[in-house]
Amino acid sequence: MTGAAEKFRVLVTGANGQLGREIALWATAEAEGLDIRGYGRDELDITDLSQCRAVITAFAPHAVIHCAAYTAVDQAEADPDSAFVVNATGTRNIALAAREAGAKLAYVSTDYVFDGSSAVPYNEYDRPNPRTVYGKSKLAGEELVRTLHDRHFVVRTSWVYGAYGANFVKTMIKVGAERGAVKVVHDQIGSPTCTFDLAAMLLELVRTDAYGVYHASNSGTCSWYEFAVAIFEESGMQVSTEPCTTEEFPRPAPRPAFSVLDHSAIRTNGLTPIRHWREALRDYLAKQQE
Template identity: 55%
Template sequence: MKVLVTGAKGQVGTDMVLCLELHPIQYQVFGYGRPDLDITDVIQVAKTFEQVKPDVVIHTAAYTQVDLAETDRDRAHAVNAIGTRNLVVEAEKIDAKFVYLSTDYVFDGQKETPYSESDRTNPQSVYGKSKRAGEEFVLSLSSKHFIVRTSWVYGKYGANFVKTMLKLEHEGKALNVVDDQFGSPTYTVDLAHLLQQLIDTECYGIYHVTNSGSCSWYEFAKKIFEVAGKQVQINPCTTADFSRPAPRPAYAVLEHEGIKLNGFQDLRPWQEGLEDFLSN
């Protein structure tokens, strides 16, 4: 099975490539980072598909600078929406399966119970709207798609909340962390393994994929330092205490109906994923 991975140098993409490369008999992996493939370039995308002729496309490349997107709207839309459309069109021409990595930001965060795959989307930020536009292109143009929404992702490759907390710990100052935003921390390795399972099936549709359980950012930070064996003073604060350009969903916990109804094993608790990550 030929698998083309976009964003292969990014946080999820790197672990996705590594995960597939553990099975060289089963998969032939073609990983493309931004320097190798500009997904906003229609001609370059077409040439790449002509050369590789993938059976599966796992699209993890994205514009992810949430706050900058508020003023860089055109670029965010070009990458997350138009770039996705370019890839989907070429994938459909050759009957390839298409995996689109999406986000909890497609929801407004106003619910008090986990969002299911069938809940109405209502993105509040430019980033969220651009990712939802990408979803809509996948839904309308691909006959073999997996739309995978995830949240609070961290891993070995790239910047993330866990690394930021550990870096700030070295400064020896008290930390203020918001305690009124809730979600599910998701380890990239666990996410990649579930994506691998998906592409071996024809169980197409929308999936919510995060580690099990939920917490606030404050609770997440406390657990990071507890597992790392660090003594840090952490103070809970509110979202209103931080002035940021892009609105964040206050409640972004995702229900895993797609995983359960299609017979996949749910991801382990987020605490176990964090312990595994820090131990490695």
């Protein structure tokens, strides 16, 4: 238990990435009684176990939110060792160091642990079946977390975008402005997830003892094409948007055709529901234009 005046300390790995930075720069941390410290790769190389132990022990966090990851989905197909050394070995190191320091651990995982062949939203206990090196490496990380740390949260998310780093929303706005026309796949269905909402969910979750697997995305579903149309509508941009098939845009790593995540664990554990993706997008774009 933390004392009345003691802040709840949260260590964030991957603090230069989209999600990690969102959490590390959490504007209301002070008001929420949080002491959040983010570490980028230069300050914390997760592939170095001794460094993980030293950094985590020095800060003595109550919880670690592990956002650092190898996320180059297509590149991973040609370089699986790099994906596994970060997503599996690096996660093992963080799990060991967090457990030894007495800190809870939240591991951010992905919809890519599923094969995308479902016709209904995936719940937390559906059997994973990754089709890509990236998905396999993230699932390996999940299994190491479960094996090595008894107080863990595995949080799978999808289609992430935010204020920091490159993402689909920024790409659409840039390409739409430059070309006035885009072609976007209409046969991949999922749920866009704003890093602000995902960060809020993680910061709520790590202050509980409701350990287990969670699916966390903004609610509602759409195709990438429908997402692009919404981005242009909410931005007030006139961009010709044409739907196409996945086959027209072949990539080294197959994308899940259906990666909608059911929020069963959020509901059954009484956590705050995550708002609709369209509302989150509207807020995100309004903040970007401030």
